[in-house]
Amino acid sequence: MSESAAPANADSRAQRAELDFQRVSLNQAEPPQQATTERKIIRDAELSIETPAPAEGQRKLASIAEANGGFVVTSEAQQRGSSGGNVEIVNMQLRVPAARFEAALGEIRAIGERVRSEKITGKDVTEEFIDLEARLRTQRALEAQFLEIMKQASKVSDALEVNRQLAEVRNEIERVEGRRRFLQNQASLSTIKVTLQTPAPLVGSDTSGFFHSLKEAFGDGIDVAVWIILTVVRVGIALIPVAVLVALPLYLLWRWLRRRVRRTRLKEAVAAAPGHTN
Structure with missing residues (x-):
């Protein structure tokens, strides 16, 4: 059991x-x-x-x-x-x-x-x-x-x-x-x-008045003058290639024509002189 x-x-x-x-x-x-x-x-x-x-x-x-x-x-x-x-x-x-x-x-x-x-x-x-x-x-x-x-x-x-x-x-x-x-x-x-x-x-708070306006105008004038000078310089530099390629040939052509005119006038003057025989 x-x-x-x-x-x-x-x-x-x-x-x-x-x-x-x-x-x-x-x-x-x-x-x-x-x-x-x-x-x-x-x-x-x-x-x-x-x-x-x-x-x-x-x-x-x-x-x-x-x-x-x-x-x-x-x-x-x-x-x-x-x-x-x-x-x-x-x-x-x-x-x-x-x-x-x-x-x-x-x-x-x-x-x-x-x-x-x-x-x-x-x-x-x-x-x-x-x-x-x-x-x-x-x-x-x-x-x-x-x-x-x-x-x-x-x-x-x-x-x-x-x-x-x-x-x-x-x-x-x-x-x-x-x-x-x-x-x-x-x-x-x-x-x-x-x-x-x-x-x-601190930033200056005086942004008005005669002297402030005068200062701003003077600064603007200087900026304009600098801009004009820079513009003239840039134009001058830009014209250098034009002078070399265009003005120089024209100048040489003008000198050649001038010499030719002088020679022609000189021949005419010699031919018109008294006692000149061909």
């Missing part, structure tokens, strides 16, 4: 494993536990500041980030030409702890002479963060159940099917965990983008 009971127990365990496998799916697991989560707010800022020494401000920004427990993500310096001279520009991106966000902004504003523009944004991701944590708990509970079913599976086909769904659950866990870590990082460290540049050069 004990021999017949052993196969019966084995069959009952296999049946329970199959029933458990049928009950568990990717959308069912133990209900998530309620947890209290602090608010997750992603705060960013963008500032444009005028300063006579952007290079020095660049070093100060790095010190501010380090002093507030943050770091410099990117730092770039460049020069741009303008009608009033070169303008030096520094672009930097900082990350500072969210708790030091306002303090860091105050120190950054004090770097320059004037804040040209400032933009602060905040995004509350608390609800998404809580949802991700709940989904993560659900998927981990589902993973544990699949692992338990794997131990009880007696058929190769059941083991393969459990292993396939277990791989899907683990892929989902990695995806949810990656998104949760990203939100955690963005909420714990605020991003501050800062542009430092030299003050824009």
Whole structure:
């Protein structure tokens, strides 16, 4: 009788494993536990500041980030030409702890002479963060159940099917965990983008009046004189081939005709002279 009971127990365990496998799916697991989560707010800022020494401000920004427990993500310096001279520009991106966000902004504003523009944004991701944590708990509970079913599976086909769904659950866990870590990082460290540049050069505003008109007229006169001189030079250069190909042959022809006329007149004068005999 004990021999017949052993196969019966084995069959009952296999049946329970199959029933458990049928009950568990990717959308069912133990209900998530309620947890209290602090608010997750992603705060960013963008500032444009005028300063006579952007290079020095660049070093100060790095010190501010380090002093507030943050770091410099990117730092770039460049020069741009303008009608009033070169303008030096520094672009930097900082990350500072969210708790030091306002303090860091105050120190950054004090770097320059004037804040040209400032933009602060905040995004509350608390609800998404809580949802991700709940989904993560659900998927981990589902993973544990699949692992338990794997131990009880007696058929190769059941083991393969459990292993396939277990791989899907683990892929989902990695995806949810990656998104949760990203939100955690963005909420714990605020991003501050800062542009430092030299003050824009002042342009003279006196564009009217007698002296301004006189200055413009004098400049226009010089431009016209230069244009006339350049035109004469261009015409003269253009006439050189004409002089060589047309004027020179005409000049040679004129000299030949002149000599011929002189010879003819000389012969007539000699013939008309008294005492001339042929």
